[in-house]
Amino acid sequence: MVPGNSDASRRPSIAIAITGASGAIYATRTLAALLERGTHVELIVSDYGRRLLHDELGDEAAVDRLMPFLKQKYGAGVAAGSITLHNNRDHGATLASGSHGCSGMAIVPCSMKTLAAVAHGLSRSLIERAADVMLKEQRRLVIVPRETPMSLPQLRNMVLCAEAGAMILPAMPAFYQQPKTLDDLADFIAGKVLSALGFEHELYPAWTGQVRS
Numbered sequence: 309m310v311p312g313n314s315d316a317s318r319r320p321s322i323a324i325a326i327t328g329a330s331g332a333i334y335a336t337r338t339l340a341a342l343l344e345r346g347t348h349v350e351l352i353v354s355d356y357g358r359r360l361l362h363d364e365l366g367d368e369a370a371v372d373r374l375m376p377f378l379k380q381k382y383g384a385g386v387a388a389g390s391i392t393l394h395n396n397r398d399h400g401a402t403l404a405s406g407s408h409g410c411s412g413m414a415i416v417p418c419s420m421k422t423l424a425a426v427a428h429g430l431s432r433s434l435i436e437r438a439a440d441v442m443l444k445e446q447r448r449l450v451i452v453p454r455e456t457p458m459s460l461p462q463l464r465n466m467v468l469c470a471e472a473g474a475m476i477l478p479a480m481p482a483f484y485q486q487p488k489t490l491d492d493l494a495d496f497i498a499g500k501v502l503s504a505l506g507f508e509h510e511l512y513p514a515w516t517g518q519v520r521s
């Protein structure tokens with residue numbers, strides 16, 4: 309991890325926000341896949357995002373130990389990239405400004421609370437402000453909501469975000485790839501996020517017209 313004012317933090321980057329929806333493994337797989345491609349990731353984790361990382365992936369996935377965790381789980385290749393960790397309460401961080409060279413952002417997973425805030429442009433936290441910046445600058449914003457069932461306000465908030473230019477990419481893994489493990493399911497969603505951000509990947513095989521035998 310590098311501090312927010314280092315040279316690395318001024319390179320072109322992708323912002324990843326982790327919020328308190330279930331599915332922390334989608335976030336870690338997305339992070340690892342971006343890092344393996346040498347990407348500089350600007351990471352923001354909400355308070356409940358921290359809790360879900362811990363509750364779902366264990367002590368070793370704590371935010372301050374994330375890089376060693378990613379190396380251990382996904383391999384040494386993640387060292388090709390770098391992470392700047394931002395404080396979600398820091399509204400003066402680079403990501404709060406459209407002048408900063410961050411080309412896209414994914415909120416993965418995205419809670420219904422953060423979804424509502426983005427839908428209504430509240431900008432109360434750095435995650436909410438950075439998402440607002442993506443929309444106003446017409447850059448790629450990928451929202452990975454996770455909730456079931458969904459209320460009418462939640463559905464409406466997704467429509468509002470889509471109308472504002474965000475891509476809604478629900479955490480709905482497919483099964484035609486015949487996943488065998490939780491990691492296979494996470495690969496599918498992370499691959500969809502990378503595609504949406506404009507990255508090539510091999511996280512799942514392209515559909516050939518037939519299920520694999």
Ligand SMILES: Cc1cc2nc3c(=O)[nH]c(=O)nc-3n(C[C@H](O)[C@H](O)[C@H](O)COP(=O)(O)O)c2cc1C
Nearest residue numbers: 327328329330354355356357419420421422454455
């Ligand atoms: C174990 C646990 C699981 C949760 N799962 C979800 C979820 O899947 N989707 C959701 O919208 N909120 C979920 N929540 C509730 C959010 O964490 C809560 O609304 C929180 O305030 C979201 O804040 P944030 O968006 O700033 O992270 C969960 C909370 C806990 C403690």
